[in-house]
Amino acid sequence: MARVVTPAQKSINTAAAWVVALIIFFPILWTFLTSFKPEEVAVASPPVFVGFDWTMQNYHDVIAQRGYGSYFWNSVVISVGSTVLGMIIAIPAAWAMAFVHGKRTKDLLMWMLSTKMMPAAGVLVPIYLMGKSLGLIDTRFMLMIVLMLMNLPIIVWMLYTYFREIPGDILEAARMDGANLMSEILYVLTPMAIPGIASTLLLNVILAWNESFWTLNLTTFQAAPLTKFIAGFSSPQGLFYGKLSAASVMAIVPIMVIGWFSQKQLVRGLTFGAVK
Amino acid sequence: MGRITLDKVKKAFGEVEVIPPLDLTIEDGEFVVFVGPSGCGKSTLLRLIAGLEDVSGGQIRIDGQDATHAPPSKRGLAMVFQSYALYPHMSVRKNIAFPMKMAGVPQEEQNRKIDAAAKALNLTDYLERRPGQLSGGQRQRVAIGRAIVREPAAFLFDEPLSNLDAALRVGMRLEISELHERLKTTMIYVTHDQVEAMTMADKIVVLRAGVIEQVGSPLELYRTPRNLFVAGFIGSPKMNLIQGQEAKKYSAGTIGIRPEHCLLSTDSGTWEGTVVVSEHLGSDTFLYVDLKDHGTVTVRGNGEVSLHHGDRVFITPDMEKLHRFDDKGLRMP
Amino acid sequence: MATQASRSAARLMISPTVILLFLWMAIPLGTTIYYSLQRYQLLYPDRSGFVGLRNYTRFVLSPGFGGAVANTLILVLGVLIVTVVLGILIALLIDRPIWGQGPVRILVISPFFIMPPVSALIWKNMFFNPSNGLFAEAAKYVGMAPYDFLGQAPLASIIFIVSWEWLPFATLILLTALQSLDGEQLEAAEMDGAPPLSRFWYIMLPHMSRAITVVVLIQTIFLLGVFGEILVTTNGGPGTASTTLPFLIYKEALLDFDAGTAAAGGVVAVILANIVAIFLMKAIGKNLD
Known part of the structure; x- marks a missing residue:
């Protein structure tokens, strides 16, 4: 039985938690507010919080002058493409490891995880040169492949932990009931695994969307996603706070909303099922 | 028909021989209980018969046909699992229909059999529910229903009552016995509970460490235990x-x-x-x-x-x- | 436990993943090692040839190397300490009965979804900027001189930014671990006469140890590669004050066009990362299942 807490205690706890939460969230809120300020208000001293003439001008400028659309589209194609590609390769592997659990399964999973330990910087040179000699630098295709490979261990791990939760008994029951491998996967496994597959998909789209080593180093303009778009504001345009904020909001909002919806599953996914 | 013969069947996991070569014949229509302490190999033996595990040697014959290497679905056996293994995303009706769907049974016949099974098992009012909305006993009956509609050569039960509370266990024990009286189909039932073995079986197979210690009717085992292990295992206190x-x-x-x-x-x-x-x-x-x-x-x-x-x-x-x-x-x- | 047929099917289904990951690891690593032993200037591709370990000596002896290793370790450790400690405190706070736990969770988790260049730019321009950033305004308001965070304390500022990005992750995972703690255990400890601090120390912290291990492992994987934040805030400077190993390699390769030396740096980075990885894999291997 949970203990009854007095309203006074609860109020204090609530206030403290909200203060902390708002401090953590404040930079995002501030960026959001600033994105609607005329530039002169954005840099005003002392700063103005909400009492200004709200304007869409910054958004307008960013979209019209800086080609937001193409960056956004590149981000979508690269993150979704790499994730879907990874899922196609990872689902059978995770399925096999989860339901035909051998002695070496754990070693294999650990090895896959260890490939993530290789620092991207360590292999930047050969990847870059390989891409260059194949004419793939600054192509969405190359980024899709690279990000897919980078996230593959995570995808396999996540799916594995979700699949492991499906009791083997049920698959055996299906086998006894006369299902072959295809119908077992189609009628029994997939419907039960859909929540897991969905959250794996979402998390990896988020990771790919925000990846900012390969996306910055392997693109120049054609395939450049939003990370590159934002990095372009580092200077001196960064001093136009209104435009910087509008660009930032447009780069983060789509993925943040996805993140909010999938945050419950995030923990399990990101900890490889070690924390539930 | 459901006469199952095990001929020198053995099972090893790597180096470890969990079931040394073993002979056993289960007659058509018999209710056979495999009983023994946990880890005695009784579940493994059942899974070998089901085809969920490969045998490492010997032969399994079902009605005279060699089924040693047949996949589970081709053996004509139905199994009720300890966890019931119901498909959580399907309604009770779909759960029961699943084996018939796999076998390509016409829809009308499916419905007829589902209704009959539901009536026999008191599930008629629950056909549209999901397993998650059922009580333990009801889930158990759905698992049995799913087995019945296949009209199998034999039913395999893997500790089916161990997840139920004591009162329900007695009730389900009776229901399964009644089912056997009605269907007269071979049933193989695995349990570690000697009371279940004594009350339900036509023939009890007492196992220890993969070896059959004694085979006989409940009263034979009670009256003339072949050795100290059986003597100590059968009977309560x-x-x-x-x-x-x-x-x-x-x-x-x-x-x-x-x-x-x-x-x-x-x-x-x-x-x-x-x-x-x-x-x-x-x-x-x-x-x-x-x-x-x-x-x-x-x-x-x-x-x-x-x-x-x-x-x-x-x-x-x-x-x-x-x-x-x-x-x-x-x-x- | 399974049948032979399913086992060979399984092998077939695993192999694409294994082969791809193996190639993804072996080819770049092999090529990196090969390049690291060659003279390889991107601007003068004709001047090439085997140079032995000269690239390594050049990279390791370059003035920035020691500092870069130190900066990398300070960055990783600093962020780990900040996020784990604050994460535990915030998790304890949110775990208590409060109104609006859902919205609070959403606010706290949000920074995790911000791409590194965005968070770095927001902090750099709108908060750290010594002339009109919010921190400077706040300093002015209380009558203090504004502080040039990125100029005076570049590494600490980057640790701050990266910690802000990863704090949600640590908090969320530690909170999840905390919520799985059986309340009766705490009540038993209370009956046994343990005051709150002891209950935290002897019951809650051990319960969270697995989650803490996981947080440390996963953050380390990502933190060793921190790049975007440095690129858009300090560019490794002033001087080399905030140059980490990944950034140093990037400078050699894409700014100085010296692929040979950069490759040598890459090998060094791989070796260092693997030293860390061995410890971490051991820890998590023990903690998983």
């Missing part, structure tokens, strides 16, 4: 086993007497001892008596016996029902 001097009087290594085959007296008898604990169940009274030289024995008295801790009692075993075992633990004639 356990048979009293006495070794040493007292056993030598009967020229045996160990003698055994069941609690219900002892006569109690407060003034005279073969063995003298003091009551350690008395359990009054109403219908019976179980006394745990310290016999000084021969250890503690359990004795069943009638419900009205009023003996308590520290009381002196005399016990006289029924000589007709005394079991004798040699030094190797085997039954002596």
Whole structure:
């Protein structure tokens, strides 16, 4: 039985938690507010919080002058493409490891995880040169492949932990009931695994969307996603706070909303099922 | 039909032989219970018959046909799992329909069989629910329903009642026995609970460490256990086993007497001892008596016996029902 | 436990993943090692040839190397300490009965979804900027001189930014671990006479140890590669004050066009990462299942 807490205690706890939460969230809120300020208000001293003439001008400028659309589209194609590609390769592997659990399964999973330990910087040179000699630098295709490979261990791990939760008994029951491998996967496994597959998909789209080593180093303009778009504001345009904020909001909002919806599953996914 | 023959079937996991070569015949229509302590290989044996595990050697024949390497779905067997293994995303109706859907049974026939099974198992009102919305007993019945509609050559039950509470367990035990009476289909039932074995089986197979210790009807096992292990495993409370001097009087290594085959007296008898604990169940009274030289024995008295801790009692075993075992633990004639 | 048929099917299904990951690891690593032994200037591709370990000596002896290793370790450790400690405190705070736990969770988790260049730019321009950033305004308001965070304390500022990005992750995981703690255990400890601090120390912290291990492992994987934040805030400077190993390699390769030396740096980075990885894999291997 949970203990009854007095309203006074609860109020204090609530206030403290909200203060902390708002401090953590404040930079995002501030960026959001600033994105609607005329530039002169954005840099005003002392700063103005909400009492200004709200304007869409910054958004307008960013979209019209800086080609937001193409960056956004590149981000979508690269993150979704790499994730879907990874899922196609990872689902059978995770399925096999989860339901035909051998002695070496754990070693294999650990090895896959260890490939993530290789620092991207360590292999930047050969990847870059390989891409260059194949004419793939600054192509969405190359980024899709690279990000897919980078996230593959995570995808396999996540799916594995979700699949492991499906009791083997049920698959055996299906086998006894006369299902072959295809119908077992189609009628029994997939419907039960859909929540897991969905959250794996979402998390990896988020990771790919925000990846900012390969996306910055392997693109120049054609395939450049939003990370590159934002990095372009580092200077001196960064001093136009209104435009910087509008660009930032447009780069983060789509993925943040996805993140909010999938945050419950995030923990399990990101900890490889070690924390539930 | 459902006559299952195991011929020198063995199973090894790597180096470890969990079931040494084993022969067993299960007759058509028989209710056979595999019983033994956990880890005795009874579930593995069932899974070998089901085809969920490969045999490492020997042959499995179902109705004379070699099924040793047939996939589970081709053996014509149905299984009820310990966890029920219901498909959580399907309604009860779809769960029961699943094996028929896999077999390509026409829709009308499917519906007819589902309705019949649901009626027989009291599930008619629950057909559209998901397994998650059912009680343990109802889930159990759905699992059985899914098995029935296949009209299998034999039913396999893997500890099906162990997830139910005590009261439900007794009820389901009866239902499964009734089902067997009605269908007359071969049933193989795995349990670690000797009460389930005794009450349901036509034939009990007692297993230990992958080896069959004895095969027989419940009363055969009760009356003439082949060795000390079976003697100790079948019957509740356990048979009293006495070794040493007292056993030598009967020229045996160990003698055994069941609690219900002892006569109690407060003034005279073969063995003298003091009551350690008395359990009054109403219908019976179980006394745990310290016999000084021969250890503690359990004795069943009638419900009205009023003996308590520290009381002196005399016990006289029924000589007709005394079991004798040699030094190797085997039954002596 | 399974049948032979399913086992060979399983092998077939695993192999694409294994082969791809193996190639993804082996080819770049092999090529990196090969390049690291060659003279390889991107601007002068004709001047090439085997140079032995000269690239390594050049990279390791370059003035920035020691500092870069130190910066990398300070960055990783600093962020780990900040996020784990604050994460535990915030998790304890949110775990208590409060109104609006859902919205609070959402606010706290949000920074995790911000791409590194965005968070770095927001902090750099709108908060750290010594002339009109919010921190400077706040300093002015209380009558202090504004502080040039990125100029005066570049590494600490980057640790701050990266910690802000990863604090939600640590908090969320530690909170999840905390919520799985059986309340009766705490009540038992209370009955046994343990005051709150002891209950935290002897019951809650051990319960969270697995989650903490996981947080440390996963953050380390990502933190060793922190790049975007440095690129858009300090560009490794001032001087080399905030140059980490990944950034140093990037400078050699794409700014100085010296692929040979950069490759040598890459090998060094792989070796260092693997030293860390061995410890971490051991820890998590023990903690998983």
